[in-house]
Amino acid sequence: MKKFKFSNTTRVNDLRKMIGEPFLLLAILVVLYLLIVFVIFPIFQVFKTSLSYEGALSLQNYFDVLSRSYYITPLINSMVLGVIVGTIGTIVGFMFAYAITRTPMKGKGVFRMIATFPMVSPPFVVALACILLFGRSGFFAGAIGNIYGLTGLVIVEVIAYSPTAFLALVGVLHAIDPALEEAAMDCGASRLKIFRTIIFPLATPGLVSAWLLVFIQSLADFGNPMILSGDFAVLSVQAYLQITGMFDLARGSTLAILLLIPTVVAFYLQKYLLSKKSYVTVTGKPTSATIKNLEWYIKAPVYAVCMFFAAVVLLFYGMVVWGSFQKLWGVDSTLTLRNYVQMWKMGKGYIVDSLVISVIVTPITGVLSMFIAYLTTRKQFPGRNFIEFSSMLTFAVPGTVVGIGYILAFNTPSILMPFTLTGTGFIIMILLVFRNLPVGIRNGVAAIQQIDPSIEEASIDLGADSSLTFRKITLPMITPAFFSGLANCFVRSMTAISAIIFVVSGKWNLITVAVLGFVDNSQYAQAAAMSLLLIAIVLIALGLIKLFTDRMGRGMNSSSILE
Amino acid sequence: MKQNYLELKKLAKSFGKGDETFFAVDHIDLGVKEGDLVTLLGPSGCGKTTTLRMIAGFHTPTSGDVLIDGYSVNNIPPNKRPTAMVFQNYALFPHMTVFENIAYGLRIRKESPEDVRKKVSDIMNLIGLENLEDRQPRQLSGGQQQRVSLARAMVMEPKVLLFDEPLSNLDAKLRVSTRLEIRKLQQRVGITSVYVTHDQEEAMTLSDQVVVMNKGMIEQIGSPSEVYSHPANRFVAGFIGKANFLESVVVKVTDEQIIVSHQGKHIAAPRWDKQLKVNDKVVVVARPESIIPELPSEDLVEGIVADSVYFGSQMLYEVELPDGKVLQIEVADPQYHVQFERGHRVGLSFKDRSLHLLPSEEKKDAL
Ligand SMILES: Nc1ncnc2c1ncn2[C@@H]1O[C@H](COP(=O)(O)OP(=O)(O)O)[C@@H](O)[C@H]1O
Ligand SMILES: [Mg+2]
Numbered sequence: 001m002k003k004f005k006f007s008n009t010t011r012v013n014d015l016r017k018m019i020g021e022p023f024l025l026l027a028i029l030v031v032l033y034l035l036i037v038f039v040i041f042p043i044f045q046v047f048k049t050s051l052s053y054e055g056a057l058s059l060q061n062y063f064d065v066l067s068r069s070y071y072i073t074p075l076i077n078s079m080v081l082g083v084i085v086g087t088i089g090t091i092v093g094f095m096f097a098y099a100i101t102r103t104p105m106k107g108k109g110v111f112r113m114i115a116t117f118p119m120v121s122p123p124f125v126v127a128l129a130c131i132l133l134f135g136r137s138g139f140f141a142g143a144i145g146n147i148y149g150l151t152g153l154v155i156v157e158v159i160a161y162s163p164t165a166f167l168a169l170v171g172v173l174h175a176i177d178p179a180l181e182e183a184a185m186d187c188g189a190s191r192l193k194i195f196r197t198i199i200f201p202l203a204t205p206g207l208v209s210a211w212l213l214v215f216i217q218s219l220a221d222f223g224n225p226m227i228l229s230g231d232f233a234v235l236s237v238q239a240y241l242q243i244t245g246m247f248d249l250a251r252g253s254t255l256a257i258l259l260l261i262p263t264v265v266a267f268y269l270q271k272y273l274l275s276k277k278s279y280v281t282v283t284g285k286p287t288s289a290t291i292k293n294l295e296w297y298i299k300a301p302v303y304a305v306c307m308f309f310a311a312v313v314l315l316f317y318g319m320v321v322w323g324s325f326q327k328l329w330g331v332d333s334t335l336t337l338r339n340y341v342q343m344w345k346m347g348k349g350y351i352v353d354s355l356v357i358s359v360i361v362t363p364i365t366g367v368l369s370m371f372i373a374y375l376t377t378r379k380q381f382p383g384r385n386f387i388e389f390s391s392m393l394t395f396a397v398p399g400t401v402v403g404i405g406y407i408l409a410f411n412t413p414s415i416l417m418p419f420t421l422t423g424t425g426f427i428i429m430i431l432l433v434f435r436n437l438p439v440g441i442r443n444g445v446a447a448i449q450q451i452d453p454s455i456e457e458a459s460i461d462l463g464a465d466s467s468l469t470f471r472k473i474t475l476p477m478i479t480p481a482f483f484s485g486l487a488n489c490f491v492r493s494m495t496a497i498s499a500i501i502f503v504v505s506g507k508w509n510l511i512t513v514a515v516l517g518f519v520d521n522s523q524y525a526q527a528a529a530m531s532l533l534l535i536a537i538v539l540i541a542l543g544l545i546k547l548f549t550d551r552m553g554r555g556m557n558s559s560s561i562l563e
Numbered sequence: 564m565k566q567n568y569l570e571l572k573k574l575a576k577s578f579g580k581g582d583e584t585f586f587a588v589d590h591i592d593l594g595v596k597e598g599d600l601v602t603l604l605g606p607s608g609c610g611k612t613t614t615l616r617m618i619a620g621f622h623t624p625t626s627g628d629v630l631i632d633g634y635s636v637n638n639i640p641p642n643k644r645p646t647a648m649v650f651q652n653y654a655l656f657p658h659m660t661v662f663e664n665i666a667y668g669l670r671i672r673k674e675s676p677e678d679v680r681k682k683v684s685d686i687m688n689l690i691g692l693e694n695l696e697d698r699q700p701r702q703l704s705g706g707q708q709q710r711v712s713l714a715r716a717m718v719m720e721p722k723v724l725l726f727d728e729p730l731s732n733l734d735a736k737l738r739v740s741t742r743l744e745i746r747k748l749q750q751r752v753g754i755t756s757v758y759v760t761h762d763q764e765e766a767m768t769l770s771d772q773v774v775v776m777n778k779g780m781i782e783q784i785g786s787p788s789e790v791y792s793h794p795a796n797r798f799v800a801g802f803i804g805k806a807n808f809l810e811s812v813v814v815k816v817t818d819e820q821i822i823v824s825h826q827g828k829h830i831a832a833p834r835w836d837k838q839l840k841v842n843d844k845v846v847v848v849a850r851p852e853s854i855i856p857e858l859p860s861e862d863l864v865e866g867i868v869a870d871s872v873y874f875g876s877q878m879l880y881e882v883e884l885p886d887g888k889v890l891q892i893e894v895a896d897p898q899y900h901v902q903f904e905r906g907h908r909v910g911l912s913f914k915d916r917s918l919h920l921l922p923s924e925e926k927k928d929a930l
Contacts (some may be wrong), residue, residue: 458654460642461619462668462719472667476658 024379031372032383035390037416038434042405043397046260049408050253061254071251074233075258078219081150081234082262085157086215092158093165093210094203095305101173102199103302114310116163117317120538122495122512124223124519125531126156129316131227132323132524139319148230156224159313161217165210172206173199191295205273212270216263220398222498223512227519235259236400236498243404243502253408256401267396324528339525340533343518347530350514355537357425357510358493361432365489368433369440370482374474376441377448395438399498406431406503425508428500432493439492440485447481448474480549487545491538566633567594568755569618569723574627576613587613589779590627595723595772600749600756602766605776606802611759614776615725618757620644631722647716648725652732653708655700661687661711662696668719686718690748706737713745717752724749726758730765742769763803767791775799793835793919800848800921807854807890809847809864810923813839821920823847826885828864832918844923851893853917856880856909858901863910866890868903878902882909 053060065071096115099105118126133139134147144151176199184194222236229237235255242252327334344351369391375381376388394402410421421427451474459469497512504513511534518527571593577586588610595601603611616622618629620641628635636644647668656664662683669679687693690710700708709729716724729745730738746769749756760766766773767787775782775790775798783795794800797808811823811830821834823845830847839845859865866882869889878897882890890911894900903909 452652452654454650454652454654455656457621457641458648458650458715459656459667460621461646461648462715463642463671464667465640465642468671473656 027371028375028381028383028387031368031375031387034434035387038430039390039393041416042402042409043260043393044405045408046253046256046401046405049249050257052250061250065251065254065258071238071255074235074238074255077150077232078235078259079262081153081157081232082215082218084150084154085161085218086211088154088158089162089214089218090165090169090207090211092162092305092309093167093214094169094207095302096162096166096309097169097173098199099302099306100170102178103299105303105306111306111310114313115166117313118160119163120491120495120542121317121535122223122497122515122531123160123221124227124497124512124516125320125535126159126316127152127224127227128515128519128524128527128531129319129323130156131519132319132528133316135524146230148228149232152228152230153225153232153234156228157218157221159309159316160221160224161214162309164213164217168210168213169203169206172203172210176202191298195298209270209273212266212273216266216270216396219259219263219266220400220498222398222400222501223516226516236398239400239404240501243407249404249408252404256398256404259398260401263398264396320528320531323525324532326525339529343526343529343533346526347511347514350509350511351530351533353425353508354494354511354534357428357432357508358490361429361436361493362486362490364429365433365436365440366482366486369437369485369489370444370478372437373441373444373448377445391441392438394435399435399496399500400502402431402435403499403502406499422503423505423507427503428508428510431499431503432496435496435499436489436492439488443481443485443488444478447478451477483545483549487542490541490545494534494538494541566597567630568597568599568632569593569595569757570628570630571614571618572628572630574614574617574629575625576610576617576622577625586625586779588617588624591776591779591781593774593781593784595755595757597755598750598753599771600746600758600769601772601774602758602760602770603774603776604760604763604766604803605782607761609776610779611761611776612727615648615727615757615759618723619646619648619725645722646725647719647721647723648727649709649712649716649729651728653700653712655708655711655715657700659700660696661692661698661700661703664700664711665715665718667715672719682718683714686714690714690717691744705733706741709733709741713748717748717754720754722755724754724756726756726760728760729758730760731762738765745769767803773803775802777802792917794848794921796921797846797848797924800919805851805891807849807851809849809888811845811847813841813843813845816841820915821845823920825864828862830864830913830918831915832913832920833916836920836922839920839922846921846923847913848919848921849890849913850917851879851891852895853914854890854892855894855900855912855914856882856892856903857912859908859910863912865908865910868905868907868909871902871904873897880909882911 050061051057051059096111100108100112105111130147130152131138134144134152135141144155146152147155180198180202181194184198189197220236222240225232225234225237226240236259239252239255239259242248242255246252324339325335325337326332327336327338372387372391376384376391406427407422410417410427413420421430455477456469456473459473460466464472495512496510497516500510501513501516504510511530515527515530515534518524518530571591573590573592574588575586575590576588577584579585591614593601603614605611613622617624620636620639624637628637630636631645656667659667665683665686666679669682674682683696687696690713692707692710692714695703695707695711700711703711709732712729726745730741733741742765758766758769760769770787772784773787773790774784777798783790783799785793785795790799790803794803794806800806800808809825809830811825813821814824814829815822816834816839819834820831821836821839822829822831824830825847832847856868857863864884866884868880869883870879870881872879876895878894878900880892880894880903882892884890892911
């Protein structure tokens, strides 16, 4: 850490000497402006709207909402759903992570891929599969009762979000030195005892943080409840309906804030847990894992859960594939390509829009996030903390809130933004850039922090000035992170729905919105075909980026794309 | 008499603001002759790295000057300074091959490709890196990485070569052999060097001059044998090698010798310090190897063996004096000497020519 300080003072001195200083200053100011306008301002607008009643500042909207069961129910429902999904999702994720890191299970690679697959597909595809399977004319119609409601949502969100818990927990379990287990075994502890006394306590902060992550995702989920919630009203969908159905901005905003508060609290709780370094990281370098024979009572449940979950994921996605080739779902099961043709005819515009927008958004997000990552880790300047905070904020804020904020902020010109953005393609692009920024920044910060400052100093010592050093040394070293950021951003842009649905328009529309439209019209087969096309595009893009980075000789594994 | 090639004048660097300001380097003066290797030696945190980084230009001095070859380089940014640094963790560019790493600075200097090729291959041969051109840094052993880092600095033919604890990441054996190689190379090329280390053995074997630092200040500058046999103060004596301190009073001064009294027993020491007079309080600095335990006798300082460890070529004793002070004693070739065991009473005879006297610090306080 001392080193870090060194380099900062060095660079401050550098900066003074650099002629390029005004440029840097300008760049910082531009970033500040962008973050204020496109991150802070919309959220502020939501707060403001929720707090104004008949033109005055008041809590009336909140009293209104909280005094009517019609509005309280969604709040309670969202929480109940979040808690259930968080709990089941964490358990499933943990089992998977345990199987991958701690057992001699065969085919780990395949399991890993299956477990993380829901992350590259648009969230609502699982809901669609659920309808195809268990819906009124589904394969197993009625097998689990009415799927439109809590049951369906729990199933769907567990499938969609336990991968998040899985990825978080793989890291946690990986960091627990197997030597600890061996030591405990030497002391005579049984596997079960080791699990209870060593692994579980060490993994607890990780488990809690995984739980919070899944809880947040469930609260913020829009696509699945939009399709499946039925009478089980949840906040994100209700807020959307208030705004687009009832044109009641105040009430929509109030619901959005009610959604925002628990999410942000959970997010910062989670960050706090992670920052409070547990002992896991203190135990030093993990030695190479030596997996001894496990007792059956450990293996059996773990393997069973993994197999079952993997089978369910395969079944769900398989059903989407199967469904996309059916003449008429549940009635005529002749195989046909007609759905694809129809989907293409009706949805070509959406597909092109989605591609164009994502292709534009991805490099902008990539560069901006790297720049912000560089600024916040390697430069000292006033406003640095603000940039750090606000650029990560969209991570915590549910898409619904952001979407409502964008409507409120950019429907009319203001001092901050003199143009009306609503209805244009720009607003979609801007929203995607700022929603995807945090992931890129996190990648970038991690990559930059791994570069020892003395490497850059060595370059300066050998005669390069700081801009040459940035180009020849820093940039090449963060390139892999840059590309994995691009991959990430592209996937997220193509599959985004919750915030986007507020800002799409007749002129600019997106593929995800089109899928929801098909589902709304009960055109499940077309929805399935379009979802598959979307997944295919995403996979092809991921493949291309991976091919490209591998060519550059710097390996980037698929898990780093997904993380 | 060679000129000072590198000179530090009243060089200071403070960190922190307001009440928390402290001088990491506290107005030091130092001259290094052309072709010499000077080590900055001192405990961790004493300001060695900060000094080195001011020479390299990574830190701007709070006050004072750095002069190279007679010119102040204060206003020259690090990338333009005629210095090159070998970093503690090597700081090799991970995305470049060994060749590209070494060629990096030359290419920035826009030397012709033929020159670059020639210089790089010359230095690689000199340093013993033949056939490693196309390796990536991560494919090299620690020792090889260290050499690449050295080659990358030396190929620039800097006026001053800087080392910041370059051997601390190597294992003990490699450390010893590498430091000998560095010394040979440095002498052969005749490059003026400043070498930072906290390892006194490393400093002794490498340097022309050792600069002993403590708390941002220089305690002593001298050749390895000077700082060992004539430490300027207790800190230097204690930091370089092991030392026993005996509070005494001067009883007699002759042309060659000073006789001091410790607990009523006389000890003779060479007269290095011309200032000392009878009745001055002094501290006798006695290295463990300068004390010989013998059978007790009337005029020897007496003690009781508290511990003894046999090493074959050496015998280590801890001897407790009547006032409770414990002396460390090393006897070479123990077979030749009388051997003592725990609990034995011994008389201590001092090798007079190896002793060194320091003015007592008590006296300083009194003044
Ligand atoms: N950038 C800095 N900011 C604040 N204090 C520093 C900085 N760099 C070094 N120091 C302090 O200055 C003192 C000397 O540091 P350093 O020169 O690194 O010591 P050495 O290399 O001798 O171990 C230490 O107390 C250290 O904590
Ligand atoms: Mg140091």
